[in-house]
Amino acid sequence: MTRTALWTIGLALTCAIVAVLWQNAHYLYARRTFVQDRQAMFYSGDVFHVVTFLKTRPGVDPIAALRAFRHETAGAGQWIYAGLAVVNVPSARIGPVEWSAVTLVQYPSRAAYESEAASPGYKHALAAFERSYAEGARRPAAENLLLPQILLVRRILRVLSFARSSYPFTPADATDIPERGRRMMAALRAQAAGLGSHAAVVVNLQKRGTPAQEAADARYVRAMTDLMAERGYGPMHLAKAEALPGDCEFDRVAIVYYPGTGFFADMFGSTFYQGIYRDKQLDDNQSTITVPVLDLL
Secondary structure (H helix, E strand, C coil), rough: CCCCHHHHHHHHHHHHHHHHHHHHHHHHHHHHHCCCCCCCCCCCCCCCEEEEEEECCCCHHHHHHHHHHHCCCCCCCCCEEEEEEEECCCCCCCEEECCCEEEEEEEEEEEHHHHHCCHHHHHHHHHCCCEEEEEECCCCCHEEEEHHHHHHHHHHHHHHHCCCCCCCEECCCCHHCCHHHHHHHHHHHCCCCCCCCCEEEEEEEEEECCCCHHHHHHHHHHHHEEEEHHHEEEEEEEEECCCCCCCCCCEEEEEEEEECCHHHHHHHHHHHHHHHHCCCCCEEEEEEEECHHHCCC
């Protein structure tokens, strides 16, 4: 092998290493700074995550309620994420609940969670809310660690194929957007200068559909993932749902970061999104758009 070839290989490897390190640093910075997500990169395979949807009682400040809930349940669990709900797309299984907040808490094991959930203190803290719903999750560390690199590969492939970008977004005709969608966009834009200025975090509990629905949903996910790869945002937590007593048996948990509620509103109201959203087909989906508030608790 010639010296030139060796230099070329060495340069390519150096560029690849730099790209991987930059990608990891970019997503870690967004996770810690904007999403206020405290997930450790490495952890035991016994670790158990719990996603809890909470509805506060009338007249109760959601941040104060979350702060009290965190204080009163400080035990085996480590709070990974907490967000105030901005928009709820209800699950048919759970019902049309307007959730106020969502939390993600990590426990050393399922047994540790079950022990804490059965304690009088935890039950008392949860009873302060009008309603709650908890879903267990097994979050594979390696798969989630590789997510930024998968997006990096997608981005490189798009550049090499000269794929046309969907950004900046082209606004869709307002008459093509349902009234519910316009209300959702207004709620998101109302947060764009405040808590949602840098991050919108969508918490999804998903139940897979029929083969035809899954094929359609794969088209939707592919288009959305290409945009995520291009713009440098995307999934923070992908996990297999694990049934808890009284839950609705979802298949997976997906928690996705977007760069602000204003960005999400613009995306939703674009020709790009209006052209693909009908392909988002699942048997059931509890989808709640939140803004991060863990640092306020």
